[in-house]
Amino acid sequence: NAPMLQMVEGELHADSATSFNAPMLQAVEYRLNAPSATSFNAPMLQTVKGDLNAESATSFNAPMLQTVEGFLYAHSATSFNVPNLKMVKGNLNAESTTRFSAPNLKTVKGELNTKSATIFCAPNLQTVNGGLNAELATTFFVPNLKTVSGSLNANSAKTIDAPKLQTVNADLNAKLATTFHAPKLLTVDGELNLRNTTMRKIMVESPLARRKAAETI
Numbered sequence: 001n002a003p004m005l006q007m008v009e010g011e012l013h014a015d016s017a018t019s020f021n022a023p024m025l026q027a028v029e030y031r032l033n034a035p036s037a038t039s040f041n042a043p044m045l046q047t048v049k050g051d052l053n054a055e056s057a058t059s060f061n062a063p064m065l066q067t068v069e070g071f072l073y074a075h076s077a078t079s080f081n082v083p084n085l086k087m088v089k090g091n092l093n094a095e096s097t098t099r100f101s102a103p104n105l106k107t108v109k110g111e112l113n114t115k116s117a118t119i120f121c122a123p124n125l126q127t128v129n130g131g132l133n134a135e136l137a138t139t140f141f142v143p144n145l146k147t148v149s150g151s152l153n154a155n156s157a158k159t160i161d162a163p164k165l166q167t168v169n170a171d172l173n174a175k176l177a178t179t180f181h182a183p184k185l186l187t188v189d190g191e192l193n194l195r196n197t198t199m200r201k202i203m204v205e206s207p208l209a210r211r212k213a214a215e216t217i
Contacts, residue, residue, distance in 0.1 A: 071110065
């Protein structure tokens with residue numbers, strides 16, 4: 001516990017701590033490492049100018065966090081509270097959370113892994129520079145998503161509504177989707193897997209995308 005700590009101008013190492021509680025901490029100028037902490041509580045934290053590693057925390061609470069300039073690892077967090085997060089410049093791994101809600105997130109410049117989430121809600125997300133894994137999400141809400149530079153996996157969603165999506169630079173997997181709405185989709189560099197979708201429920205403008213879709217159903 002560090003009840004009065006407000007800023008760290010270098011690295012913050014809490015390598016052996018079993019819990020991380022810094023109620024006044026606002027900024028870390030380099031890396032924040034708390035890999036063994038089973039709970040992570042930093043309610044005033046806004047910026048980490050390096051990696052943030054809380055990979056063992058089952059509860060991750062950082063409601064004011066806006067920017068992580070490296071990776072954000074919260075592998076074990078079943079509760080992942082980041083309502084003001086806008087950008088992660090590396091990978092964002094929250095693979096154990098059952099509900100991924102990031103209403104202000106716009107950019108992930110690496111992989112975005114939320115493979116256990118049954119709800120994926122990122123209404124302002126525009127760009128993922130790696131893959132996006134929301135494999136188990138039955139609700140997949142990405143109305144502003146434009147580009148995924150790796151694979152997009154949303155195999156459990158019954159409806160894919162991605163009205164601004166233009167580019168997926170690897171596979172696009174939506175095997176259980178009965179409706180696929182991506183009217184601006186121009187490029188899928190890998191496979192477009194829409195096993196349950198009939199052609200009348202595939203809404204895309206690109207002839208290439210329609211042809212790829214037709215090949216899978």
